[in-house]
Amino acid sequence: MSVTTTAEQVLELAVRALPGAEVDVTADAVHRALTRFANSRIHQNVAEDTVTVRLRAHLDGRTVTTTTTLTGPEGLTSLVARTAAAVRSAPRDPGWPGLAPPSPLALSGVVDEATRNASPDDRAARVRDFVDAAGGLETAGYCQTGHWSGAYRNSAGQSLSAQATTAELDGIARDAGADGVARRSSVRLSDLDGAALGTRAAAKARSQADPVELPPGRYEVILEPEAVADLLTNFALFGFNAKAVQERRSFAELGAAQFDEAISLYDDPREPFDGEGTPRTRLALVEKGITTALAHDRRTAAVSGAASTGHAGSAAWGPMLNNLGFAPGGSSAEEMTSRVERGLLITDLWYTRVLDPRTLALTGLTRNGVWLIEGGEVTRPVRNMRFTQLYPQALGPGAVLGVGADAVPQPSRVFLGAWTAPALHLASWNITGNASG
DSSP, X not given: OOHHHHHHHHHHHHHHXXXXXXXXXXXXXXXXXXXXXXXXXXXXEEEEEEEEEEEEEEETTEXXXXXXXXXXXHHHHHHHXXXXXXXXXXXXXXXXXXXXXXXXXXXXXXXXXXXXXXXXXXXXXXXXXXXXXXXXXXXXXXXXXXXXXXXXXXXXXXXXXXXXXXXXXXXXXXXXXXEEEEEEEESOGGGOOHHXXXXXXXXXXXXXXXXXXXXXXXXXXXXXXXXXXXXXXXXXIIISBHHHHHTTOOOOOTTOBOSOTTOOEEXXXXXXXXXXSOBOOOEEEEETTEEOOOBOOHHHHHHHTOOXXXXXXXXXXXXXXXXXXXXXXXXXXXXXXXXXXXXXEEEXXXXXXXXXXXXXXXXXXXXXEEEEEETTEEEEEBOOOEEEEEXXXXXXXXXXXXXXXXXXXXXOSSTTOEEEEOOEEEEEEXXXXXXXX
């Protein structure tokens, strides 16, 4: 049974079981296939197919949400019965914003048939190219393909269906304990060039011999796309979430020039609608340094007197941005490097933790390669370091010296998600520790 038929069937059952209730249903079918490799050999091929049905009902001022992966007649009947019983004893819900009204899709999901039907051999071919390009270095990582099919129906007449595909390749190459990394996300498997990624990872690994240790301090930096992806992750989770703003847990301030003029941020969703049945569009969050929008679900939109942007996540967390990206600039990697008198080239950030969500202060470590830049040239590798940095401050007015011309979609660890990241040349990054402490 298709997800469309399933959603319609559950809606019909729920409307009959709950006269007078506001009811909506989502049905999502997800196919995920993963090829993992380590020690330069594929060691695992796995695939899963899951259909999840979520039923939400609002009756007499009370709201309840239930889910199931049992989509046979008994499973769906049980879902409706559990919902009908629970909604009558659920807590009061004074913030209920009502159901999404009928409105058409603004985007159509990209469905690449070759990605949708990708075989283990198709993924293995990308892995083989990655391994071969590493030229004998030890490699590890994964290649993943996926397909989503979703349907939304509600008792107010909203009716949406869509599909989308996704593909990712993420790998490292290791040379004498030093790791180089390369990652790429796309809606098409054909966009993942295993040879190019393997070549990049191997070059990074080989250029880390004999690293020096530098003292803590503020350094001019070039963050490569893999590192910039961490900034996007935290801006998405803690920055432009309207619930966090309403609860005064975010730095974001509409209309304020919070970023350098070189910075523009957008969300470009791959999934055409959210779990509340709101169609999604490309959303500009920062335009030439000015914060212009927040991500809203229907609840936060009702509080702010705004419209939902189609970013429903969870009631506890609030709106979710899964496809955040920086608009590319006009600088090449070589141009940015040539402008650095003394600074650092940082490939990746990891183990980052939020110290203060209000200012978005984080601490974390560098990873997968750091190099010293002197007189406009990369001169020597540097040992990994700890940093403590306010992310918005690092991108504030006057702090951005260059934005890379090539914005690279990076895996976000969320299905259908991606962070589109160019390299960033920043005036200051606060290094607070080194290998000695």
